[in-house]
Amino acid sequence: MIHHVQIACPEGGEDAARGFYTGVLGWAELPKPPRLAVRGGCWFAVPGGGELHVGVEADFRPARKAHPAFVADVDALAPTLAAAGHEVRWANPDEIPGRPRFHTDDPHGNRLEFLAPA
Template identity: 55%
Template sequence: MITGLDHVQLAAPPGSEEALCRYYEGALGMARVAKPAALAPCGGCWFEAGTVRLHVGIEDAFRPAAKAHPGILVTDIDALAARLAAHGADLTWDDNLPGHRRFYSHDPVGNRLEFLEPLS
């Protein structure tokens, strides 16, 4: 009955939207999309790239998860790693997933993100 994943929701502290936009738009190259009018007063921001949709909502008692993360499929993982490093993002490569190259990084508020590319 499940047909797909609509979006991933991450959390962020109040007032972090500008830093989030610099990271998700600038470093990752995602497009910011308008939130529906009924949800806009809640703050946060939404981003899309291809079929990937990330919603970042504001949480007053925000604390980034230590392990939870979205796994984002990419092409040309080396170019993405270089782009993120050029924007000052941390990168931790991990070769423990057979058939993939992958690394972890964190957005400006500490959300953990996994980027992975299947090996040919």
Template identity: 50%
Template sequence: MQMYANIGAQMITQLHHVQLAMPHGQEAQAIGFYSDLLGFATEPKPKALAARGGVWFRQGDVRVHLGVETPFTPARKAHPAFLCDELDALARRLGDAKYPVEWDQNLAGFKRFYTADPFGNRIEILHPTA
């Protein structure tokens, strides 16, 4: 396997997006969470993909794509982790909107919490402490 020793050095350069699943017909709930609470803008899907349902979001270089999955099962362990400058304010906003906020102190150098989107997908929000 020596011939592949350095292949990762230049091959992967950046994460383009994270894909999460959602139930059919629940785009409004996705927008309410990802846009209204987390601050992502919606991003138009290519015409060829729009008929499948779901919704895409973007904030700077951070992209989240929600695609319809039938039958739907939420991701309860696998999850995106978003860096946030206003961690406490976002935790309050999510709590006020009746979303769970579960603080966790098991990652040195970060203050963080977990929440769930309207479909039960796990979401981590964190801020470096050092």
């Protein structure tokens, strides 16, 4: 089991991250330990287990290829993301038969994948 995955955001990008991960996806924000909180960033509980850590990177560049993948109800989530202005790019269903999935980007341009349960 993976405990957490970390992605990056630019300096001052925490509020946009919170707006997306909590506001759009509905993930609870987790408190960072005080010694880590001074570094900035924010942490979120991923439904079903694990955490997503968003860390501040001074020379930020979004991850356009590398990405975390999350199991979700993709049919319910896709319209929510689209309504919030996030492009939903469905993958070819022949690539992983029986696992509908799509990619989108967080507000900082980091690629994310969401796929249906097995």
